Amino acid sequence: MWEISQNLITGFNAALSPIYILYALVGTILGTVTGVLPGLGPLGAMAILLSFTLTMDDTGAMILFAGIYYGAMYGGSTTSILLNIPGEAASVVTCIDGYEMSKKGRAGAALTVSAAGSFIAGTISILGLMFAVLFLSDVALRFGPAEFLAIGVCGLTLLVRLSGGSILQSLIMILVGMALATVGVDFLSGIERFTFGNLHLSQGIEFLPVAMGIFGISEVLISAEEKEYQQSVKKVKMRELLPTRREWKRSVPSMFRGSFLGFLIGLIPGPSPVIATFVSYISEKKISKHPEEFGSGAIEAVAGPEAANNAAVGGAYVPLFALGIPFTPAMAMVLGALMLHGLTPGPNLIIERADLFWTVIASMYLGNFMLVALNLPLVNVFVNILRVPKHILMPTIVLICMIGVYSVNSSQLDLLLLALFGFVGYMLRRVGFQPAPLILAMVIGPMIETSLRQALNITGGSLADVVFRPIGLAMYIVTALVFIIPAAMKALRRLRSKPLPRRSNHDESL
Amino acid sequence: MDGKGGRKEAIIALTLLGFSALYFVSSFRLEIGNLRNPGPGFLPIVTGFFLTLCTAIYVMRVMRKSAGERKSAVPGAGKNYRAIGAIIAAGMLYPLILGTCKFLISTFVVTFLMLYLLNPRKLVSSFFLALAMAIVSFLTFSRLLGVGLPMGPIEIFFFNIGG
Numbered sequence: 111m112w113e114i115s116q117n118l119i120t121g122f123n124a125a126l127s128p129i130y131i132l133y134a135l136v137g138t139i140l141g142t143v144t145g146v147l148p149g150l151g152p153l154g155a156m157a158i159l160l161s162f163t164l165t166m167d168d169t170g171a172m173i174l175f176a177g178i179y180y181g182a183m184y185g186g187s188t189t190s191i192l193l194n195i196p197g198e199a200a201s202v203v204t205c206i207d208g209y210e211m212s213k214k215g216r217a218g219a220a221l222t223v224s225a226a227g228s229f230i231a232g233t234i235s236i237l238g239l240m241f242a243v244l245f246l247s248d249v250a251l252r253f254g255p256a257e258f259l260a261i262g263v264c265g266l267t268l269l270v271r272l273s274g275g276s277i278l279q280s281l282i283m284i285l286v287g288m289a290l291a292t293v294g295v296d297f298l299s300g301i302e303r304f305t306f307g308n309l310h311l312s313q314g315i316e317f318l319p320v321a322m323g324i325f326g327i328s329e330v331l332i333s334a335e336e337k338e339y340q341q342s343v344k345k346v347k348m349r350e351l352l353p354t355r356r357e358w359k360r361s362v363p364s365m366f367r368g369s370f371l372g373f374l375i376g377l378i379p380g381p382s383p384v385i386a387t388f389v390s391y392i393s394e395k396k397i398s399k400h401p402e403e404f405g406s407g408a409i410e411a412v413a414g415p416e417a418a419n420n421a422a423v424g425g426a427y428v429p430l431f432a433l434g435i436p437f438t439p440a441m442a443m444v445l446g447a448l449m450l451h452g453l454t455p456g457p458n459l460i461i462e463r464a465d466l467f468w469t470v471i472a473s474m475y476l477g478n479f480m481l482v483a484l485n486l487p488l489v490n491v492f493v494n495i496l497r498v499p500k501h502i503l504m505p506t507i508v509l510i511c512m513i514g515v516y517s518v519n520s521s522q523l524d525l526l527l528l529a530l531f532g533f534v535g536y537m538l539r540r541v542g543f544q545p546a547p548l549i550l551a552m553v554i555g556p557m558i559e560t561s562l563r564q565a566l567n568i569t570g571g572s573l574a575d576v577v578f579r580p581i582g583l584a585m586y587i588v589t590a591l592v593f594i595i596p597a598a599m600k601a602l603r604r605l606r607s608k609p610l611p612r613r614s615n616h617d618e619s620l
Numbered sequence: 621m622d623g624k625g626g627r628k629e630a631i632i633a634l635t636l637l638g639f640s641a642l643y644f645v646s647s648f649r650l651e652i653g654n655l656r657n658p659g660p661g662f663l664p665i666v667t668g669f670f671l672t673l674c675t676a677i678y679v680m681r682v683m684r685k686s687a688g689e690r691k692s693a694v695p696g697a698g699k700n701y702r703a704i705g706a707i708i709a710a711g712m713l714y715p716l717i718l719g720t721c722k723f724l725i726s727t728f729v730v731t732f733l734m735l736y737l738l739n740p741r742k743l744v745s746s747f748f749l750a751l752a753m754a755i756v757s758f759l760t761f762s763r764l765l766g767v768g769l770p771m772g773p774i775e776i777f778f779f780n781i782g783g
Binding site for chain 1: 628629632636639640643646647650651654655656657658659660661662663664667668670671674675677678681700701703704707708710711712714715716718719727730731734735738739749753757761765766767768769770
């Protein structure tokens with residue numbers, strides 16, 4: 111405990127340097143702006159800024175990304191409450207009761223509760239992140255290839271279940287991602303795979319143009335599909351921001367419940383902030399004394415989900431920092447930024463680069479504080495961003511994406527890949543495919559392949575020895591249960607709802 | 621989903637199947653190895669097999685669904701296809717002209733193309749906006765953020781303004 115406090119103080123010393131404060135500030139502002147804009151979520155912002163982090167040091171890049179992630183989660187709620195427009199998927203639930211509160215003239219209270227919930231959740235999840243990473247990274251140091259294979263396989267399998275959309279479509283996306291990850295030189299044998307003699311392809315398909323194309327450009331294309339509309343922007347007065355004593359009393363327990371729930375859900379693979387908000391909403395409704403108010407402006411329905419989506423962000427950092435495995439697309443971006451700086455996240459990172467880890471943790475506390483301090487007074491400024499015409503906003507985003515991709519390798523092939531994957535991502539999303547599993551499989555795929563080949567080498571080709579190891583086996587069982595339990599429950603429900611066979615006339619006469 | 625959507629899904633499903641089959645067949649050129657010592661083709665073959673299987677099932681599902689839907693085909697809602705075309709065209713054009721025309725001209729051209737096609741009524745303002753965006757992005761990324769962009773005489777002139 112003493113060591114943790116010492117490390118945290120060192121982290122705060124570094125995080126309070128002007129340049130890191132600036133990065134945290136820029137990150138939270140950019141995050142809020144992207145959260146406000148429908149379509150461009152934290153992923154788009156991270157994808158666009160990924161290449162520009164090259165001009166920063168690694169710690170600065172991590173601070174910027176953490177700020178973007180938190181900021182986007184908070185920014186999305188502003189437009190949900192004021193305009194009924196979810197800036198990003200994790201704010202959809204907030205629309206339901208947040209906008210109803212706004213219609214009743216309680217928009218200010220909803221915004222303050224959302225900010226307070228985000229702050230409490232952020233703080234709780236950072237505490238959770240600190241302890242979970244330290245514990246898990248200690249355990250992970252004893253992991254071998256078989257355990258890492260299990261983590262990778264189970265992570266991707268759970269993603270199939272949790273990423274939304276059809277299971278078959280998610281599975282296809284994962285396999286396509288795995289296939290793309292095998293392009294280039296196989297680093298265990300040095301043999302070229304699927305390069306068709308192209309020198310550029312021998313280095314493999316870069317993660318950045320694929321991610322920026324699939325998330326950034328395709329998002330712009332989807333947004334471009336719809337004709338421009340003029341959004342009327344409501345103003346919130348400062349004196350309206352304070353919730354009543356009754357509203358505080360009802361929302362504070364929801365904030366704490368949402369925080370714990372969100373952090374735990376953040377640990378599992380998939381779009382955890384989105385899942386966390388839905389789970390929090392449902393559980394709040396179940397335990398509320400006024401469930402009838404849900405849907406017509408219940409403050410718990412804003413406090414709980416808002417806390418949950420922010421807490422899930424902290425939870426999502428745990429597998430990345432402790433195991434080096436990103437379980438959400440946004441974490442894949444963070445991994446991309448770390449790799450661009452020559453760092454490999456995982457248990458060793460916390461030992462070798464303790465300065466980076468603790469400075470990022472400390473900056474998260476600062477970023478959380480900045481969000482509350484900046485966003486409530488500036489709420490009208492952020493909402494006004496929606497007034498920028500779409501026909502100017504979209505070319506600007508595309509331009510930034512193109513310059514961003516080019517700046518990493520100065521490669522025109524990367525620009526072509528950006529356009530290609532932008533189009534592919536757009537087409538796939540139009541028919542219901544989720545792009546997140548593809549990106550995660552592309553990142554986790556090489557780790558799965560290396561771990562599998564190493565594990566088989568070590569065990570002399572015995573698949574049983576690879577699978578039946580205590581930790582790995584436990585993971586495979588839990589993953590299997592995630593699929594079996596819902597299927598079994600569905601079958602049971604169907605069985606129960608089956609109408610009983612009609613009694614015959616003979617029976618009735620008896 | 622309307623008839624148009626069903627057709628679109630069928631095209632995507634068939635493209636995915638084509639990609640999967642090509643990947644699966646190509647993976648046989650690689651050395652598979654054995655369980656004791658898996659070669660570079662081991663995972664691609666496994667991945668290719670399952671990918672082809674999954675996409676084949678997907679194609680069958682889509683075809684079955686489309687056949688039912690074609691009977692009740694409804695024209696799709698008015699989508700802004702010009703905007704989509706503008707963005708895709710700009711994305712494809714940019715890498716082709718960047719090397720020859722250098723940063724400022726190529727950025728101006730693609731930005732103008734997007735701005736104009738997204739809002740054709742504003743030709744003059746699109747021209748000046750594109751010009752401003754090209755110059756501002758050059759100064760921001762090249763001078764402020766130190767990004768290495770393709771430079772010609774015009775870029776060198778702008779780069780040296782202000783010392």
